[in-house]
Structures are given as C-alpha cells and as structure tokens.
Amino acid sequence: xxxxxxxxxxxxxxxxxxxxxxAACGGEPAATPTPTAxxxxxxxxxxxxxxxxxxxxxxxxxTEAVEIDLSQWSPDYVRxxxxxxxxxxxxxxxxxxxxxETTGNLSYWYIGPAETDPQISKDFDKQFWDAWESTYPxxxxxxxxxxxxxxxxxxxxxxxxxxxxxxxTMPILWGVEFAAKGQLAEISPEEFGFKExxxxxxxxxxxxxxxxxxxxxxxxxxxxxxxxxxxxxxxxLDPEQPPKTWEDLVTYSxxxxxxxxKYGYGLVARQNHGNTPFRFMPIVWAxxxxxxxxxxxxxxxxxxxxxNEGSIAALEVxxxxxxxxxxxxxxxxxxxxxxxxxxxxxxQLGMYIGHPSEFAVMVDRANKxxxxxxxxxxxxxxxxxxxxLPEGPVRRAVVLGGSNIHIFNExxxxxxxxxxxxxxxxxxxxxxxxxxxxxxxxxxxxxxLQAFRTSWMQQRLEQVRFLEVTTAMLKYGVPFPVVPExxxxxxxxxxDMIHNALxxxxxxxxxxxxxxxxxxxxxxxxxx
Amino acid sequence: xxxxxxxPAVRALPGRxxxxxxxxxxxxxxxxxxxILPALAVLVFVVGYPIVYTLVLSFYETPPSLPGRFWxxxxxxxxxxxxxxxxxxxxxxxxxxxxxxxxxFALGIPAALALNQGLPGQGILRGLLLIPWVISTVTAAxxxxxxxxxxxxxxxxxxxxxxLISRPILFLDSPTLVIPALIVVNxxxxxxxxxxxxxxxxxxxxxxxxxxxxxxxxTAVRRFWHVTVPYLRNVLFVTFILLLIxxxxxxxxxxxxxxxxxxxxxxxxxxxxxxxxxxxxQFGLASAYSTIVFAIVLVFAYLYVRALTxxxxxx
Numbered sequence: 001x002x003x004x005x006x007x008x009x010x011x012x013x014x015x016x017x018x019x020x021x022x023a024a025c026g027g028e029p030a031a032t033p034t035p036t037a038x039x040x041x042x043x044x045x046x047x048x049x050x051x052x053x054x055x056x057x058x059x060x061x062x063t064e065a066v067e068i069d070l071s072q073w074s075p076d077y078v079r080x081x082x083x084x085x086x087x088x089x090x091x092x093x094x095x096x097x098x099x100x101e102t103t104g105n106l107s108y109w110y111i112g113p114a115e116t117d118p119q120i121s122k123d124f125d126k127q128f129w130d131a132w133e134s135t136y137p138x139x140x141x142x143x144x145x146x147x148x149x150x151x152x153x154x155x156x157x158x159x160x161x162x163x164x165x166x167x168x169t170m171p172i173l174w175g176v177e178f179a180a181k182g183q184l185a186e187i188s189p190e191e192f193g194f195k196e197x198x199x200x201x202x203x204x205x206x207x208x209x210x211x212x213x214x215x216x217x218x219x220x221x222x223x224x225x226x227x228x229x230x231x232x233x234x235x236x237l238d239p240e241q242p243p244k245t246w247e248d249l250v251t252y253s254x255x256x257x258x259x260x261x262k263y264g265y266g267l268v269a270r271q272n273h274g275n276t277p278f279r280f281m282p283i284v285w286a287x288x289x290x291x292x293x294x295x296x297x298x299x300x301x302x303x304x305x306x307x308n309e310g311s312i313a314a315l316e317v318x319x320x321x322x323x324x325x326x327x328x329x330x331x332x333x334x335x336x337x338x339x340x341x342x343x344x345x346x347x348q349l350g351m352y353i354g355h356p357s358e359f360a361v362m363v364d365r366a367n368k369x370x371x372x373x374x375x376x377x378x379x380x381x382x383x384x385x386x387x388x389l390p391e392g393p394v395r396r397a398v399v400l401g402g403s404n405i406h407i408f409n410e411x412x413x414x415x416x417x418x419x420x421x422x423x424x425x426x427x428x429x430x431x432x433x434x435x436x437x438x439x440x441x442x443x444x445x446x447x448x449l450q451a452f453r454t455s456w457m458q459q460r461l462e463q464v465r466f467l468e469v470t471t472a473m474l475k476y477g478v479p480f481p482v483v484p485e486x487x488x489x490x491x492x493x494x495x496d497m498i499h500n501a502l503x504x505x506x507x508x509x510x511x512x513x514x515x516x517x518x519x520x521x522x523x524x525x526x527x528x
Numbered sequence: 529x530x531x532x533x534x535x536p537a538v539r540a541l542p543g544r545x546x547x548x549x550x551x552x553x554x555x556x557x558x559x560x561x562x563x564i565l566p567a568l569a570v571l572v573f574v575v576g577y578p579i580v581y582t583l584v585l586s587f588y589e590t591p592p593s594l595p596g597r598f599w600x601x602x603x604x605x606x607x608x609x610x611x612x613x614x615x616x617x618x619x620x621x622x623x624x625x626x627x628x629x630x631x632x633f634a635l636g637i638p639a640a641l642a643l644n645q646g647l648p649g650q651g652i653l654r655g656l657l658l659i660p661w662v663i664s665t666v667t668a669a670x671x672x673x674x675x676x677x678x679x680x681x682x683x684x685x686x687x688x689x690x691x692l693i694s695r696p697i698l699f700l701d702s703p704t705l706v707i708p709a710l711i712v713v714n715x716x717x718x719x720x721x722x723x724x725x726x727x728x729x730x731x732x733x734x735x736x737x738x739x740x741x742x743x744x745x746x747t748a749v750r751r752f753w754h755v756t757v758p759y760l761r762n763v764l765f766v767t768f769i770l771l772l773i774x775x776x777x778x779x780x781x782x783x784x785x786x787x788x789x790x791x792x793x794x795x796x797x798x799x800x801x802x803x804x805x806x807x808x809x810q811f812g813l814a815s816a817y818s819t820i821v822f823a824i825v826l827v828f829a830y831l832y833v834r835a836l837t838x839x840x841x842x843x
C-alpha cells in the first residue's frame with residue numbers, strides 16, 4: 001500500500017467520520033429511555049401500604065380466566081371479585097402471543113405521567129418500561145412520552161406527514177378520526193391473546209369505525225362527584241348525604257353559597273377545552289338529551305338531540321347555577337378543572353366533578369404543604385367525600401373516559417414499515433391484566449376486565465381511597481359519539497352553546513337550537 | 529459591492545468594452561445571487577412553499593371523516609365570506625388590533641420623548657421599560673390571566689380589600705370587558721417596541737435644527753411638531769404598520785387567556801383559523817380563511833414596503 005499525503009489522510013478521515021455519523025443518525029431507534037434497574041415498590045400517597053412488585057408466577061393467564069358478569073356491576077361486586085384469580089403471569093401470557101426471544105423494532109407514543117400527577121403514577125410508569133425491557137429484551141423501543149395538550153396536534157401532523165409511530169395509546173375520543181382517514185390498521189383482539197368479552201363493551205365501541213375494530217382499550221375511567229363535608233356542615237347540609245339528583249345539586253350549591261359565601265359547585269365552561277364537555281354531557285344524558293343518541297344501547301348517530309327537551313333542561317341546570325343563583329365560580333367561563341381543584345383544595349368550593357386520581361393529587365399537595373397550610377390541607381382531606389354523579393329524570397350517566405391502543409397503517413408510519421410482531425408483543429404486554437391495572441394504578445381503571453379479578457385490584461381498593469366509587473361509575477359510562485366530527489362537536493359546538501346561554505347572548509332554547517343547526521350543518525358536510 | 533474601481537479598466541479597452549463590461553457585470557451579479565441563494569432557498573421552502581400549498585389547499589374540502597381532499601373551487605371562500613361569524617370575528621379583530629396599536633403609540637411616544645431628554649438614571653429607566661417587551665408572551669399571558677382571575681386575581685383582590693368593589697369584576701368572563709382587558713395586556717407588552725423605534729428615530733433629528741428653532745423662539749411644542757415630527761414621520765408610520773400587522777395576526781395572548789371566549793367575544797382571526805384547522809380539522813376551509821386574511825394583511829404590508837422604498841428614494 002502506497003504512502004498517503006497529509007491532505008489525503010485528512011480527506012479519508014473526514015469521510016470515515018462522516019460515515020460513522022450518518023450511520024448513527026440513520027441507525028436503530030434509541031431504546032426506551034428508562035433505566036433497567038428494578039424500582040423499589042412505591043409507597044401509596046395515603047401512606048397505607050406499598051405498591052405490589054411485578055407479577056409472581058401464578059395462574060391463570062387471561063384467556064383461562066372466568067367471565068365477569070357486568071350486569072352485577074356495583075361497588076360490592078367490584079370488591080367481591082377482586083383477588084379471586086390472584087396475580088396473573090404476564091410472561092407466560094405474552095409468550096403465548098409472541099415468543100420472548102423475538103427481536104424487532106417498535107416506535108410508541110403515549111401520554112405519560114405529568115408533573116402534577118401523583119408520584120405513584122410516575123413510579124409505575126418507570127416500572128412498566130423496566131418490565132417491558134426485561135420481558136422482550138430483543139425489541140428495541142423508541143418511546144415518546146407526550147402531554148395531553150401536545151399529543152393530538154403532534155400525532156395528527158405526524159400521520160399526515162407519514163411520520164406516525166407504529167403504535168400509539170390515545171384518549172378514547174381521538175381514534176375514530178384516524179380510523180376514518182384510513183390511518184389506523186384493522187386489528188382483532190385474538191391476535192393479542194384476547195377476546196372481545198375481555199373489555200368493556202362501551203370501550204370497544206369507541207375503537208370501532210364502520211364495523212371494523214381499530215384498537216383495544218388500555219384503561220377506562222369515569223369521574224365522580226367530590227364534596228367537602230365541612231362546607232356541607234357549615235351550610236346546614238347533611239355532610240354524609242351528597243346530592244342524589246342534579247336538581248339537588250343546584251339546590252345544595254345555592255345553599256352553600258348563601259350560607260358560607262363560598263362557591264357551591266365547580267362549573268367548568270372554558271371554550272375549546274375538553275374539561276367542559278366531560279362535565280356537561282353527563283347532565284345532558286341524565287335528562288335524556290345528547291349530541292346524538294350516543295347514550296342509547298345501539299346508537300346510530302343519525303340526528304342530533306342537542307335541542308331536545310332533555311338537553312335544554314340540562315342547559316337550564318347550568319343557567320340556574322351560573323346566572324340565576326350565581327353559586328358557581330365567577331371565573332367559570334374561562335376556568336378549566338385545574339382552577340376548581342385549586343378552589344376546592346383552598347376550601348372555597350363545595351362540590352366538583354373529578355377524576356379518580358384527584359384524591360391522590362390532593363394528598364401529594366397536602367404532604368408538600370407546611371405550617372398552617374398543612375394543617376388546613378390535612379383537615380380538608382379528612383372531610384372529602386366521593387359519590388356517584390347525581391342522576392337525572394332519565395338515567396345516571398358519566399363520560400366513559402380512558403384510552404385505546406392502536407397500530408398505524410404502514411404508509412403513515414415513519415420509514416413506511418410496521419413491525420407487526422413487535423407491535424403485537426407490546427399490545428399484549430400493555431393490555432395484560434398486570435399492566436392494564438398497574439399502568440393506571442391511581443388514575444384510571446384497567447381496560448382488561450380480568451384485571452378486576454386480580455389481587456392487584458384488591459390492593460388498589462385498599463390503597464386508593466374512593467376507588468370503589470369511581471369504579472362503580474363505569475357501569476354508567478357513555479362514550480362520546482364515535483364519529484370523526486366528535487372533537488369539533490364536544491370541544492367547540494357544545495362549549496359555544498353553553499357560553500351563548502350563560503352570557504345572555506341567546507336564551508337557553510336559542511342556544512340549543514343554534515348548536516343543533518351547527519351539528520346538522522357539520523354532518524351534512526360529510527360526503528356520502 | 530463597489531463597482532467603481534473596475535469601470536475605468538473596462539473602459540480602457542475600446543471595441544471590447546460592451547462585451548467585457550457585460551461579462552464582468554454578469555459574473556458579479558451571479559456572485560451576488562450566490563450569496564443570497566441560501567437565504568432565498570430557505571425562504572422558498574419555509575415561506576414560499578407553505579403559502580403556495582395553503583393557496584392550493586384553499587380550493588379543496590378536507591372532511592375529517594375521509595382521507596384525502598376534494599375539489600370545491602371557490603366553495604370555501606364562499607362559505608367564509610357569507611358567514612355571519614366571519615364578520616363578527618373580523619369586528620373583534622379590528623376592535624382588538626386597532627386600539628392595541630394606537631394605545632401602544634400613546635404610551636410609547638411619550639416614553640421615548642422622556643428618555644430622549646437625558647434624564648438622570650435614564651439607562652436604568654430604559655431597561656425597566658423594556659421588561660414587558662422582553663418577557664415571553666406566554667409567560668406574560670399566564671401572569672396577566674392570574675392577575676385578572678375573577679376568583680384568585682390580584683386585581684380583584686386588591687380592589688375588594690380597598691372596598692372599591694363588593695363583587696369581582698369579570699375581566700375575562702364578560703363579553704363586554706374581555707377585549708379591553710386583553711388590549712391592556714397587549715399594550716403593556718408592545719409599547720416598549722414603539723418606544724425603542726421612536727427613540728431611534730429621535731436620535732436622527734439634527735440637534736442644530738432644534739437649537740436653531742429654539743433660538744428663533746419656537747416653544748417646545750412647536751419644536752416637536754415642526755422639527756421633530758417631520759423627521760419621525762416615516763419611522764412612526766413604519767412602526768405603526770408593523771405593529772398593526774403583528775396585532776392583526778396575534779394569537780398567543782387571547783388564546784392563552786380566554787381561548788376565544790366568553791361566547792366567542794375574543795375570537796379573532798388567528799384563533800378562528802386555528803380552531804377551524806386543528807379543532808375542526810377543516811384544513812381546506814382554514815386555508816381559504818388564511819388566504820383571505822393574508823390578502824388583507826398584504827395591503828398593510830404593501831404600505832410598509834412603500835414607506836420603506838420612499839424612504840430609500842428620499843435618501
């Protein structure tokens with residue numbers, strides 16, 4: 001080999017360095033960012049117990065489990081079935097779907113624990129990724145943890161630009177839009193080791209578009225009514241008796257405001273914000289209204305009910321609270337639920353609708369408080385009650401919340417390829433009874449019904465206060481209309497209707513009719 | 529680039545003068561273009577392509593329920609221009625943008641004049657007055673949202689403690705008060721920009737002229753109107769147009785503080801476009817809307833460019 005000049009050497013060295021850098025940029029996706037060390041079991045916010053460690057070998061696996069009778073669903077039934085199958089063996093289950101020695105690549109996006117979430121949610125998130133890595137060490141996973149506020153815009157843009165992840169877990173309302181555009185892959189529960197009866201029927205409904213299934217539920221939650229017993233006492237109300245009907249709630253709210261000067265009920269009506277429909281639609285359904293017929297057993301979504309008598313009565317409930325009685329926060333029209341949580345935590349609010357995790361969040365905040373603030377916070381914690389949402393003349397209802405997991409179609413995914421085997425392994429793992437429950441320990445409920453029979457559920461019931469209430473509400477869960485226009489209806493048209501009525505821009509009936517016209521116009525735009 | 533030095537050399541070669549000059553000029557122009565090519569390429573991709581794509585998309589319907597897009601011709605433009613909501617939003621936008629701009633001038637010009645007097649501690653004062661401008665708009669919007677908040681807000685708390693009000697003022701929750709409340713925030717945020725621009729303009733006014741006018745017995749007001757203002761006129765006009773365009777397209781403050789509410793009372797063009805595109809997923813309609821707004825803003829942009837060109841010609 002001949003000698004090379006210094007210039008030639010520099011050129012060759014530069015080329016070699018460039019090649020290495022290019023290879024690094026275009027190489028395998030980075031593995032999941034979580035460390036491999038197994039985390040220490042996490043103390044519960046209530047300080048009562050510790051979270052369970054990973055699954056110990058036990059039986060049965062999901063497919064062998066006994067059916068759950070949903071017609072029996074109640075707080076007692078939830079307690080009765082919890083622990084009846086012990087701990088499931090996740091490795092055994094997922095290995096029957098995809099062998100553990102499988103190698104491959106996966107890209108995955110999801111809404112991860114936020115800064116304000118209780119510590120236990122963050123700990124279980126870490127534990128989940130550690131367990132996934134140790135179960136399928138050959139599958140390299142590129143994970144993007146997003147916030148609720150970012151994810152929709154980001155994943156829409158990514159899918160439009162053919163840069164979507166292979167797999168994504170998205171809130172229950174979002175999937176249908178992607179399915180309607182052909183961006184999601186059709187799936188069947190069987191390819192992940194499940195059958196349809198393993199999930200809430202309402203939740204599965206939210207994964208279906210034009211008869212085909214495009215996702216599996218990872219978790220489902222429903223909200224409950226949270227009340228401050230101390231304020232009830234001060235207002236001369238029975239602290240152990242929350243309002244049974246929405247009419248009662250209006251009366252109680254006024255009584256609290258009149259007697260204590262504090263706000264009775266935490267009305268939320270910010271425009272363009274998801275908190276608003278989540279708290280308003282349960283009243284609409286309770287009075288027999290709806291955006292469409294989504295509260296019925298087999299909805300057709302053909303014509304709007306937003307201006308029927310029930311919907312108008314529900315809007316009147318809001319009108320009476322905000323305009324007539326002025327018993328709700330003055331800032332309700334620009335508030336999200338976060339402001340209500342603050343008011344409640346400060347002892348300035350009697351009742352509001354909240355998530356299962358709200359109590360854990362308040363415990364976290366109380367633990368961080370100092371001096372007189374801490375004392376006040378602890379006193380508040382002792383006076384918190386959780387109840388089923390009030391009922392209306394037609395039914396008791398709540399929005400069936402939660403998330404579904406989806407696989408994107410190859411042509412919309414970065415690189416144009418989906419490693420379906422890796423995706424199957426991951427979805428089986430994520431929806432396994434163990435991770436279906438642990439991944440949402442304090443914030444939601446497992447999407448896989450068999451998880452309610454595990455001993456983890458028993459531990460949750462002991463550790464997470466009021467869990468049986470929010471779990472019992474699942475029975476009354478109604479999913480938002482499974483139509484691609486749902487986000488526009490729920491985030492724009494419904495809040496606009498509320499604002500039109502509450503600001504006096506229109507009367508209640510006019511506001512409802514205006515909303516109905518908008519929904520009809522929107523549906524007419526849909527090409528046949 | 530200085531061409532003067534090469535001229536005589538070219539002229540020294542009679543007979544070949546035209547061709548040589550032409551080649552030389554061509555190579556120089558080519559070099560000039562080469563220098564601006566990277567910037568031009570970035571501009572084409574980052575600005576030109578989105579504009580053209582938006583224009584194309586504005587002729588299509590993009591229903592959220594179907595993949596792809598469908599030709600609708602001028603349908604989207606017809607939908608917007610015949611909708612009563614567009615005119616409500618346009619009124620809101622004018623109501624928001626014009627007073628915001630005028631009031632920023634009403635604060636910015638006196639501040640600049642004061643700072644131009646050579647007051648003691650002028651440097652510190654200038655720094656302090658610049659603070660609103662350098663604070664991020666997102667931070668400012670959140671801080672003001674909390675200041676205005678009907679239940680937790682410092683403003684209401686203060687007024688109630690002083691006994692001036694018995695119930696909170698609904699700054700952001702009242703359809704009549706919301707835009708004035710947002711204008712206050714915007715003026716607070718943008719008046720330093722007017723101040724800085726005016727101050728720069730003031731420093732171009734020849735001191736001799738002002739002194740001569742003073743010797744001739746002109747009062748301070750007359751000196752301002754007859755000497756300073758003519759020098760400032762172009763700077764003020766350009767600043768006004770720039771700020772007006774920025775306010776017409778503004779998004780952050782109303783979006784973060786009210787989300788366009790209550791009852792769409794603070795829904796301005798940018799929020800409406802964003803909502804149609806990213807909440808309703810009607811990208812075609814939003815593109816047509818953007819094109820209409822773009823055409824309106826283009827009028828002001830033309831005035832701005834004309835003012836700058838005029839200034840160059842005068843020089």
